[in-house]
Amino acid sequence: MKKTWWKEAVVYQVYWRSFYDSDGDGYGDLQGVLEKLDYIKELGIDVIWLNPFYESPDHDNGYDISNYYEIMDKAGDMGIFKKLVSEIHSREMKVIMDLVVNHTSDQHPWFIESKSSKDNPKRNWYIWQDPRNGKEPNNWRSYFAPSAWEYDEKTKQYYLHSFAVEQPDLNWQNPELRQEIYSMMRFWLDMGINGFRMDVINLLAKQDGFPDAEDPTNISYLANNPGIHEYLQEMNREVLQHYDGMTVGEIPFVTPDEGLLYVGEDRNELNTLFHFQVADEMPTWDMLRFKEIQNHWYQGLKGKGWNSQFLNNHDHTRQVTRYGNDLAYRVESAKLLATMIHTLPGTPYVYQGEEIGMTGVRFDSIDDYNDIAMKNKYKEEVGKGKDPNEVFDSLLLLSRDNSRTPMQWSDQDQAGFTNGNPWIKVNPNYKYINVEEALKDLNSVFYYYQKLITLRKKHDVMVYGDFTDLSAGDGHLYVYTRTLNETTWLIVLNHSNEPREYFLQKEHQGSKKELLIANYDNHELELGASIILQPHEARIYKIN
Numbered sequence: 001m002k003k004t005w006w007k008e009a010v011v012y013q014v015y016w017r018s019f020y021d022s023d024g025d026g027y028g029d030l031q032g033v034l035e036k037l038d039y040i041k042e043l044g045i046d047v048i049w050l051n052p053f054y055e056s057p058d059h060d061n062g063y064d065i066s067n068y069y070e071i072m073d074k075a076g077d078m079g080i081f082k083k084l085v086s087e088i089h090s091r092e093m094k095v096i097m098d099l100v101v102n103h104t105s106d107q108h109p110w111f112i113e114s115k116s117s118k119d120n121p122k123r124n125w126y127i128w129q130d131p132r133n134g135k136e137p138n139n140w141r142s143y144f145a146p147s148a149w150e151y152d153e154k155t156k157q158y159y160l161h162s163f164a165v166e167q168p169d170l171n172w173q174n175p176e177l178r179q180e181i182y183s184m185m186r187f188w189l190d191m192g193i194n195g196f197r198m199d200v201i202n203l204l205a206k207q208d209g210f211p212d213a214e215d216p217t218n219i220s221y222l223a224n225n226p227g228i229h230e231y232l233q234e235m236n237r238e239v240l241q242h243y244d245g246m247t248v249g250e251i252p253f254v255t256p257d258e259g260l261l262y263v264g265e266d267r268n269e270l271n272t273l274f275h276f277q278v279a280d281e282m283p284t285w286d287m288l289r290f291k292e293i294q295n296h297w298y299q300g301l302k303g304k305g306w307n308s309q310f311l312n313n314h315d316h317t318r319q320v321t322r323y324g325n326d327l328a329y330r331v332e333s334a335k336l337l338a339t340m341i342h343t344l345p346g347t348p349y350v351y352q353g354e355e356i357g358m359t360g361v362r363f364d365s366i367d368d369y370n371d372i373a374m375k376n377k378y379k380e381e382v383g384k385g386k387d388p389n390e391v392f393d394s395l396l397l398l399s400r401d402n403s404r405t406p407m408q409w410s411d412q413d414q415a416g417f418t419n420g421n422p423w424i425k426v427n428p429n430y431k432y433i434n435v436e437e438a439l440k441d442l443n444s445v446f447y448y449y450q451k452l453i454t455l456r457k458k459h460d461v462m463v464y465g466d467f468t469d470l471s472a473g474d475g476h477l478y479v480y481t482r483t484l485n486e487t488t489w490l491i492v493l494n495h496s497n498e499p500r501e502y503f504l505q506k507e508h509q510g511s512k513k514e515l516l517i518a519n520y521d522n523h524e525l526e527l528g529a530s531i532i533l534q535p536h537e538a539r540i541y542k543i544n
């Protein structure tokens with residue numbers, strides 16, 4: 001495959017409001033990111049992805065934008081942002097921003113105008129429909145609300161919102177709106193940013209005629225609708241192809257075949273994508289399903305398009321809690337998951353705190369939570385008469401706040417995140433899981449990530465090597481090779497709480513091998529017929 005910087009890169013996601021608070025208001029901020037750039041650089045990161053910091057009433061933590069050209073006070077201001085970009089660049093890193101253009105805030109002046117009357121010139125910038133039999137235009141649900149439609153008393157129509165009521169969907173059929181978005185993208189690219197993570201970008205096109213869904217609870221009808229590829233190709237022609245940026249589309253409800261339509265190298269749309277098959281289909285770890293998903297995507301994109309690898313982000317519970325063992329084997333398991341993500345085909349993402357093995361959280365009451373998705377769901381279910389405690393318990397594992405608690409810098413007050421009152425409580429385990437500890441301990445998760453990232457920089461096989469799964473059918477061991485020209489790496493992972501034996505293929509036995517990295521103190525270089533792996537043990541061998 002064609003070599004490009006974004007295939008070779010490791011991306012670090014900074015959820016800035018929980019990263020580092022430089023001014024004591026309880027929110028992380030851009031100045032805070034700036035102050036921690038050396039830390040990110042030390043890890044070996046190439047690209048920083050910043051979650052949205054545009055002006056916003058902040059109902060959905062910045063994903064409800066009221067002005068695309070300004071920066072919200074909590075985050076800082078344009079001067080600080082420019083300085084941040086230049087400091088990132090001077091450390092030879094790149095920065096990508098969130099692009100949120102499926103919807104705006106209901107406080108965006110465009111929507112205020114659109115809502116003001118049926119003949120307002122901006123009416124058609126959003127999606128308005130007449131009631132059907134005095135009710136919603138159809139039975140669609142939204143991500144965050146029981147209906148995707150909200151009634152406006154004044155103009156007696158409903159508007160569409162795929163997310164919260166406060167996040168009306170833009171009407172991409174309108175060419176004027178599209179041009180306005182393209183100018184906005186140029187504005188930020190011209191300022192020197194290196195690309196975009198594109199929020200739910202496959203939701204831009206809507207189903208013609210707004211038909212009822214057969215199963216309204218399966219909201220995949222919101223995604224991948226006719227017209228989407230024309231929009232993205234136009235966006236590419238008008239904006240993206242004029243910059244050497246990277247684009248990663250957030251693309252839920254997509255199969256590898258459909259995914260290729262977004263990221264195929266001959267398609268002129270996006271560079272790479274996040275699909276959510278793992279997140280959506282695996283509430284907890286399922287080795288067989290995971291292998292199947294990886295194989296599918298590898299086969300589907302092979303030689304034609306590029307994938308991303310991640311197990312968590314600001315919407316999904318921290319990986320060591322959801323998919324590993326955050327108690328008895330927290331450190332081993334955090335390292336195993338890292339080994340896997342950094343050696344599977346695609347660009348790896350590190351979500352802040354993952355590199356020190358931060359875990360999910362369990363607060364006592366719904367009042368300690370902030371996540372609009374969780375809170376709306378709680379209200380909806382309790383409203384139906386369900387037992388509040390049961391509803392609360394059922395929402396804990398997947399609450400988005402699991403990954404949004406403040407970054408744990410030290411064992412000081414508020415984990416060293418802020419001098420003030422943090423906007424969301426810190427995870428009480430900061431006393432022993434924190435950056436200061438990690439940097440003192442040569443066996444820490446942090447240094448393991450650093451080593452993995454260094455390997456990626458030295459060895460093309462980790463980026464471009466062909467992938468072969470050698471462990472089909474095994475529910476605990478994941479063993480695969482990456483091969484590029486004469487070089488072959490063998491990756492051996494025991495994703496379980498018990499020791500397990502792996503029987504090597506004939507051609508991998510014998511002669512001395514190079515052990516490139518391992519998460520147990522172990523130097524077994526002679527590979528016999530089998531190896532015994534400890535719980536959550538991970539090793540990478542160079543076998544050729």
Ligand code: TEU
Nearest residue numbers: 060063143163199200252276279280315
């Ligand atoms: O998330 C969209 C979203 O809900 C998916 O990422 C979801 O996690 C996926 O479909 C798997 O189930 C994005 C942002 O990341 C999120 O924080 C925002 O709330 C949302 O869009 C609305 O902008």
